[in-house]
Amino acid sequence: MLATSPAFKENATQALANAGLQKALTRTRPQHPAKRAAAVAALPEFEQLRDIGRDIKNHTIAHLDFYLETWAGNVERAGGKVHWCSTADDARAAVLEICNRVNAKTVTKGKSMISEELGINEHLEQHGITPVETDLGEYILQLRHEPPSHIIGPAFHLNREDWEESFRKAHTDLPADRVFHERRDIMSEARNELRAKFLAADVGITGANFLIAETGSSVIVTNEGNGDLTQTLPRVHIVLASIEKMVPTLEDATSLLRLLARSATGQDFSVYTTFSTGIRRPGDLDGPEEYHVVLVDNGRSAMVGTEFQDMLRCIRCSACMNHCPVYFSVGGHSYGWVYPGPMGAVLTPSLIGIDKAGHLPNASTFCGKCESVCPVKIPLPMLMRHWREREFERHLTPKAVRSNLALWAWFARRPGLYRVATRAAAAMLGWMGRRKGRFHSLPLAGGWTDGRDLPAPEGDTFFARYAREQRAGRV
Amino acid sequence: MSKDAILGEIRRGLKRGPLPEDQAMALRARLAAHPRHLIPARSRVPRPEQLALFVRNVEKEYGTVAHVAGLADVPAAIADYLAAQNLPTDFAMAPHPELQALPWHLRPMLQMRVGRAQPTDLVSVQHGYAAVAETGTLVLPAAPERPTTLNLLSDTAIVVLRASRVVGAYEEAWDLLRAERNDPVSNGFMPRNVMLVTGPSRSADIESTLELGAHGPRRLHVVLVDDDPAAS
Ligand code: SF4
Numbered sequence: 001m002l003a004t005s006p007a008f009k010e011n012a013t014q015a016l017a018n019a020g021l022q023k024a025l026t027r028t029r030p031q032h033p034a035k036r037a038a039a040v041a042a043l044p045e046f047e048q049l050r051d052i053g054r055d056i057k058n059h060t061i062a063h064l065d066f067y068l069e070t071w072a073g074n075v076e077r078a079g080g081k082v083h084w085c086s087t088a089d090d091a092r093a094a095v096l097e098i099c100n101r102v103n104a105k106t107v108t109k110g111k112s113m114i115s116e117e118l119g120i121n122e123h124l125e126q127h128g129i130t131p132v133e134t135d136l137g138e139y140i141l142q143l144r145h146e147p148p149s150h151i152i153g154p155a156f157h158l159n160r161e162d163w164e165e166s167f168r169k170a171h172t173d174l175p176a177d178r179v180f181h182e183r184r185d186i187m188s189e190a191r192n193e194l195r196a197k198f199l200a201a202d203v204g205i206t207g208a209n210f211l212i213a214e215t216g217s218s219v220i221v222t223n224e225g226n227g228d229l230t231q232t233l234p235r236v237h238i239v240l241a242s243i244e245k246m247v248p249t250l251e252d253a254t255s256l257l258r259l260l261a262r263s264a265t266g267q268d269f270s271v272y273t274t275f276s277t278g279i280r281r282p283g284d285l286d287g288p289e290e291y292h293v294v295l296v297d298n299g300r301s302a303m304v305g306t307e308f309q310d311m312l313r314c315i316r317c318s319a320c321m322n323h324c325p326v327y328f329s330v331g332g333h334s335y336g337w338v339y340p341g342p343m344g345a346v347l348t349p350s351l352i353g354i355d356k357a358g359h360l361p362n363a364s365t366f367c368g369k370c371e372s373v374c375p376v377k378i379p380l381p382m383l384m385r386h387w388r389e390r391e392f393e394r395h396l397t398p399k400a401v402r403s404n405l406a407l408w409a410w411f412a413r414r415p416g417l418y419r420v421a422t423r424a425a426a427a428m429l430g431w432m433g434r435r436k437g438r439f440h441s442l443p444l445a446g447g448w449t450d451g452r453d454l455p456a457p458e459g460d461t462f463f464a465r466y467a468r469e470q471r472a473g474r475v
Numbered sequence: 476m477s478k479d480a481i482l483g484e485i486r487r488g489l490k491r492g493p494l495p496e497d498q499a500m501a502l503r504a505r506l507a508a509h510p511r512h513l514i515p516a517r518s519r520v521p522r523p524e525q526l527a528l529f530v531r532n533v534e535k536e537y538g539t540v541a542h543v544a545g546l547a548d549v550p551a552a553i554a555d556y557l558a559a560q561n562l563p564t565d566f567a568m569a570p571h572p573e574l575q576a577l578p579w580h581l582r583p584m585l586q587m588r589v590g591r592a593q594p595t596d597l598v599s600v601q602h603g604y605a606a607v608a609e610t611g612t613l614v615l616p617a618a619p620e621r622p623t624t625l626n627l628l629s630d631t632a633i634v635v636l637r638a639s640r641v642v643g644a645y646e647e648a649w650d651l652l653r654a655e656r657n658d659p660v661s662n663g664f665m666p667r668n669v670m671l672v673t674g675p676s677r678s679a680d681i682e683s684t685l686e687l688g689a690h691g692p693r694r695l696h697v698v699l700v701d702d703d704p705a706a707s
Contacts, residue, residue, distance in 0.1 A: 028683045045515045052512045065482045066494045066502055078661040084478035136689060137680035156683050163681055183681045184688075191690055198690075199594055214506050215665045225627055225676040225691025232623050232668070243481065248502075249509040254645045258515070265679070268532070269610040272691070273671040280667055281660055283619035285570075285591040287667050297481045304488025 005336030008359035032322035035266025057313035074216025078278025080291035104202035110227030112207025149332030208241035259375035320370035342370035361387035518643030532611025536674030566598035591622035599629035603636030
């Protein structure tokens with residue numbers, strides 16, 4: 001995927017002026033924290049499980065070479081094949097090679113952020129193979145040629161009118177004057193359209209939430225069932241998985257699964273949690289005859305042993321962005337690459353380079369909410385600070401540093417953005433039941449002044465404005 | 476080549492070479508022992524409460540449950556459910572001996588095709604291997620007698636489950652598989668696929684609003700056979 005992260009500022013400007021996006025953000029903003037909080041409240045052990053989740057992941061990363069090799073051996077014992085891929089190019093080539101060997105014409109796809117990262121769809125299309133996204137959200141994004149804006153709800157930025165318009169344009173075999181009375185009608189239409197695609201596909205590509213060394217399994221977690229249809233119906237199943245998905249045992253995966261859905265959608269457990277291990281067994285009446293795992297590094301192994309190693313614990317639950325005031329002001333597309341929000345602000349510079357993604361670790365209010373909800377306790381604000389320090393230490397170029405200072409200044413000069421971001425942050429604090437006094441350090445500038453000799457930000461002005469608005473009942 | 480490069484880079488980061496043998500042995504022992512972590516207290520309750528928890532959780536996740544006293548009552552329960560929902564009386568059924576041995580002749584209206592599901596099937600009847608009370612989750616390992624498509628393709632998925640197979644936590648279900656299954660291909664215990672199913676298919680992709688019946692079944696109905704003497 002082509003990164004527009006260097007244009008974060010321009011992206012954000014457009015996002016703030018995008019009425020449709022702002023409507024979607026306003027609709028969704030309060031939902032996530034409330035749902036997660038309810039699920040967490042219903043499981044008294046949740047906090048203990050977060051420590052356990054962190055420790056499982058740390059243990060795995062400390063022995064990642066051992067577990068990867070053990071896992072690969074078990075995949076092969078179950079009749080599967082592992083394709084080790086250092087780079088995105090290697091991974092694209094491996095996927096294409098499998099598809100070509102089996103003469104694939106169409107490929108169905110379950111939701112996979114790695115696939116977005118690698119640009120699998122574009123690559124297949126260039127080589128005459130038609131990829132079909134089957135997750136409802138990914139499907140409409142494919143119709144609209146848009147990237148996802150969220151790692152779990154990729155199309156949450158769209159409104160019902162957008163769905164209806166895209167479906168009328170794409171499904172021309174249906175009566176043009178049909179009426180979508182309810183959201184359910186939109187979903188049924190997608191279900192019918194995609195059923196035929198599931199059945200016709202030669203290859204199914206899914207991602208993986210976990211890889212399990214003990215059994216050589218890959219795990220997907222979905223609510224729709226599209227991932228399962230994708231991996232069950234075609235003759236060939238390809239799993240795209242990055243190296244940090246590894247966990248040692250089923251018990252380890254199980255503990256992390258107790259955290260995942262609660263953190264992601266506020267469900268106790270997702271509808272389909274499926275463990276795939278190798279090929280169709282003798283006598284089985286369904287399931288793929290080939291099982292491939294394209295194991296992707298693409299910059300992750302280089303994070304081991306650095307101050308960013310903690311980021312490899314991420315289980316992609318989206319809690320950090322769901323609770324982020326900046327994310328809910330500017331939306332996911334502003335971040336300009338696959339991974340938005342706080343996790344993206346840390347991960348994207350690691351994967352595509354700080355030169356391209358240097359804005360992201362700066363687009364933060366440093367309110368700390370992300371870290372407080374992260375199920376594996378990744379210290380996201382600290383990692384963002386590390387990136388800023390790295391820029392300074394490496395003297396990345398005065399220009400880049402300047403441009404990030406300019407970013408802050410840009411934030412500061414735009415009362416509109418300030419207000420939106422602040423309003424979101426205030427709401428967030430409200431949900432937390434925290435005292436608003438927390439704001440005294442100025443949301444959009446606190447992180448900048450912290451440990452850095454910056455001219456005193458115009459925070460008072462901003463905070464005063466915030467206070468005025470609050471008195472006026474506008475916040 | 477990529478493999479060596481990836482492992483090499485990880486080891487560089489960890490500031491060591493390949494894991495020393497004594498440490499590798501310790502890790503192999505951990506894999507063999509697969510220690511459990513914290514198991515939430517919610518499922519650590521007396522048997523009748525555990526079963527009640529399972530039913531409550533299925534219903535919380537928009538599934539439905541019908542209790543029957545014995546396996547012989549399953550055909551009637553299925554016929555009643557289909558009639559109440561105004562659903563057709565023909566269905567695809569798992570070729571599981573336990574299901575095939577049921578007294579279907581008592582309900583001649585029901586018509587079944589035994590095998591995997593086809594895309595046109597409106598109703599499927601699956602054999603439940605086990606279930607987890609903690610979240611109302613069905614455990615459905617693939618097997619010749621339990622085809623995966625029966626969990627996915629139909630509009631209405633019915634699962635016949637014996638109450639004695641309801642466990643408290645997921646970890647207990649893994650131990651059942653470990654104890655009961657020997658995989659012909661890998662010599663391990665995992666079948667090609669294990670689906671943990673919690674409620675009917677759903678999506679919130681359209682305007683962040685939950686709708687049931689995305690790609691998988693819109694309805695999930697559990698026929699729970701009360702075969703567990705400890706349950707009452
Ligand atoms: S960083 Fe933490 S909260 Fe954010 S997606 Fe990853 S695991 Fe979830």
